[in-house]
Amino acid sequence: xxxxxxxxxxxxxxxxxxxxxxxxxxxxxxxxxxxxxxxxxxxxxxxxxxxxxxxxxxxxxxxxxxxxxxxxxxxxxxxxxxxxxxxxxxxxxxxxxxxxxxxxxxxxxxxxxxxxxxxxxxxxxxxxxxxxxxxxxxxxxxxxxxxxxxxxxxxxxxxxxxxxxxxxxxxxxxxxxxxxxxxxxxxxxxxxxxxxxxxxx
Amino acid sequence: xxxxxxxxxxxxxxxxxxxxxxxxxxxxxxxxxxxxxxxxxxxxxxxxxxxxxxxxxxxxxxxxxxxxxxxxxxxxxxxxxxxxxxxxxxxxxxxxxxxxxxxxxxxxxxxxxxxxxxxxxxxxxxxxxxxxxxxxxxxxxxxxxxxxxxxxxxxxxxxxxxxxxxxxxxxxxxxxxxxxxxxxxxxxxxxxxxxxxxxxxxxxxxxxxxxxxxxxxxxxxxxxxxxxxxxxxxxxxxxxxxxxxxxxxxxxxxxxxxxxxxxxxxxxxxxxxxxxxxxxxxxxxxxxxxxxxxxxxxxxxxxxxxxxxxxxxxxxxxxxxxxxxxxxxxxxxxxxxxxxxxxxxxxxxxxxxxxxxxxxxxxxxxxxxxxxxxxxxxxxxxxxxxxxxxxxxxxxxxxxxxxxxxxxxxxxxxxxxxxxxxxxxxxxxxxxxxxxxxxxxxxxxxxxxxxxxxxxxxxxxxxxxxxxxxxxxxxxxxxxxxxxxxxxxxxxxxxxxxxxxxxxxxxxxxxxx
Numbered sequence: 001x002x003x004x005x006x007x008x009x010x011x012x013x014x015x016x017x018x019x020x021x022x023x024x025x026x027x028x029x030x031x032x033x034x035x036x037x038x039x040x041x042x043x044x045x046x047x048x049x050x051x052x053x054x055x056x057x058x059x060x061x062x063x064x065x066x067x068x069x070x071x072x073x074x075x076x077x078x079x080x081x082x083x084x085x086x087x088x089x090x091x092x093x094x095x096x097x098x099x100x101x102x103x104x105x106x107x108x109x110x111x112x113x114x115x116x117x118x119x120x121x122x123x124x125x126x127x128x129x130x131x132x133x134x135x136x137x138x139x140x141x142x143x144x145x146x147x148x149x150x151x152x153x154x155x156x157x158x159x160x161x162x163x164x165x166x167x168x169x170x171x172x173x174x175x176x177x178x179x180x181x182x183x184x185x186x187x188x189x190x191x192x193x194x195x196x197x198x199x200x201x
Numbered sequence: 202x203x204x205x206x207x208x209x210x211x212x213x214x215x216x217x218x219x220x221x222x223x224x225x226x227x228x229x230x231x232x233x234x235x236x237x238x239x240x241x242x243x244x245x246x247x248x249x250x251x252x253x254x255x256x257x258x259x260x261x262x263x264x265x266x267x268x269x270x271x272x273x274x275x276x277x278x279x280x281x282x283x284x285x286x287x288x289x290x291x292x293x294x295x296x297x298x299x300x301x302x303x304x305x306x307x308x309x310x311x312x313x314x315x316x317x318x319x320x321x322x323x324x325x326x327x328x329x330x331x332x333x334x335x336x337x338x339x340x341x342x343x344x345x346x347x348x349x350x351x352x353x354x355x356x357x358x359x360x361x362x363x364x365x366x367x368x369x370x371x372x373x374x375x376x377x378x379x380x381x382x383x384x385x386x387x388x389x390x391x392x393x394x395x396x397x398x399x400x401x402x403x404x405x406x407x408x409x410x411x412x413x414x415x416x417x418x419x420x421x422x423x424x425x426x427x428x429x430x431x432x433x434x435x436x437x438x439x440x441x442x443x444x445x446x447x448x449x450x451x452x453x454x455x456x457x458x459x460x461x462x463x464x465x466x467x468x469x470x471x472x473x474x475x476x477x478x479x480x481x482x483x484x485x486x487x488x489x490x491x492x493x494x495x496x497x498x499x500x501x502x503x504x505x506x507x508x509x510x511x512x513x514x515x516x517x518x519x520x521x522x523x524x525x526x527x528x529x530x531x532x533x534x535x536x537x538x539x540x541x542x543x544x545x546x547x548x549x550x551x552x553x554x555x556x557x558x559x560x561x562x563x564x565x566x567x568x569x570x571x572x573x574x575x576x577x578x579x580x581x582x583x584x585x586x587x588x589x590x591x592x593x594x595x596x597x598x599x600x601x602x603x604x605x606x607x608x609x610x611x612x613x614x615x616x617x618x619x620x621x622x623x624x625x626x627x628x629x630x631x632x633x634x635x636x637x638x639x640x641x642x643x644x645x646x647x648x649x650x651x652x653x654x655x656x657x658x659x660x661x662x663x664x665x666x667x668x669x670x671x672x673x674x675x676x677x678x679x680x681x682x683x684x685x686x687x688x689x690x691x692x693x694x695x696x697x698x699x700x701x702x703x704x705x706x707x708x709x710x711x712x713x714x
Binding site: 150155165 | 235295330335354359362365366368372373404407430434
């Protein structure tokens, strides 16, 4: 066993372990942390495949941005685990049936050697993974790339359309009114008689 | 897999700028939608009709561009060099062929009709906002991308673009619990379906080494595909995903709830144009990509079709809500569309295509009538609301009768011819038991369509309802009434003279294969 293979097995084992942890952990925060671990080890596997850029992006985007938001949401939602687990035993037989069927299918596929494709040669050491992706993304795959951009626009519009509310009576600042304000609105000049100091008379 | 990036593609400066001409309608629609989005920001609520008119203009110009887009010279060149009347661009990811043109024009025109029907509905319910139109146009863009897709990647992306816009539209009425519930259900089940489809695609990619449908097809020609476990598993997952999106049994659970829960204007959209796109997706994936596995998907589809015909028609009898009834009727109609596909012949594909286009036209009219009869705070979506419609609005009752007859498959409406041609194709493919079963189920289905007609024509409105509001003539704009009449009469005209559309479908399928 080469050292590379050894590292691959270690990271794969940790990925599998943490992926199982995501679904079995009782506490949703632990589940999210397990997911982060799974992302980290998958990123390591990608780096082993010489896909450094994808590995780095996985950590930056998923761990750095998406999962942090996830954790925020989980902590703010105050999820009641007991209600989530309700009906678990009732649906378990069906769940087990489906899981066994899918697992059996997958094992059959894996055993039938359908994925026996020639392993591509490793790239020379000086080739840049980032450059290659950039080149293919903006030339050959420019059409799907643009569609993905449109999907993101739709996601923004949908999110705004579904959540933006203009409620009446909300006490928030109106910057326009604040800037337009004049001296007379804020200042009241009160004329008062001068009072004599005590004990002067 | 990722290493192939680094080895195969490090050959810079060999890239030619793609030919944008075949994709001009899509590009125009995207630019137009963004324009509408921007203009809408600066409009007051009272000027919202400008958004509406602008959206309609963009859709109509796009339809014109699709029709005129066929450049005879380049098409003839393509015909000479490749033997196919189709143009590809964007690294062969985008295809322009007669089939995609016919389907795109149908999608665009039906969406124009949908917008006309939904305007009064949205207006009276304070939902007349720009987002409905922009999201609808983005959904249309997604459909057009699906129709013209030549790789599984683009099919998936188009589907996501369509679905994402639809999820938001279903949940558009935020304060309504049922609409939110419908949106949630649609979103969760749709996401699962997308995941299934993607998983199947990834397995097929793993086995064949390509996402391009033609390459997949040519890979399969040299292999014994029916014993290849990987491809069979991939095919089953793709079929599960397709089944969800089409709404066929046993993946139909979301259809009645979503149809019932979402605002009628959205149900109208959901039940018409996306069905055409789903047909195109199925055609591209199964017929163009996985053609060599015909025997595999034929069996699965015949089971799905038989179940859909059975469940759809039988359960619809028990419904008292028109929207739910039409949802179950959609399920049974999708069964018919599957029948045409599983025949596996050019005639079958063409009749399926004819069926889906005419069904969309009919469903649009039926939902249009529901919108016409309902008013603010009152949804005329119960069957009882149709009672005595003939004495209140004889013309609309006649139109509704045409739509219901067409769905039931009564001559001389178009539904009869559509069903007949599908059945002929099925018998031609020697799957006679399925054709007989479909006929029996259609007869059962005719019961609930005829019951609605009986309510309209032979029952008096004041017997049960006693609702004064129902007796008030429905108020709607001139455009609404005109379109509804054209819609109803086209169902009749297409039924009497189906030849033109049918031959168009046959030509489109022949040219694409």
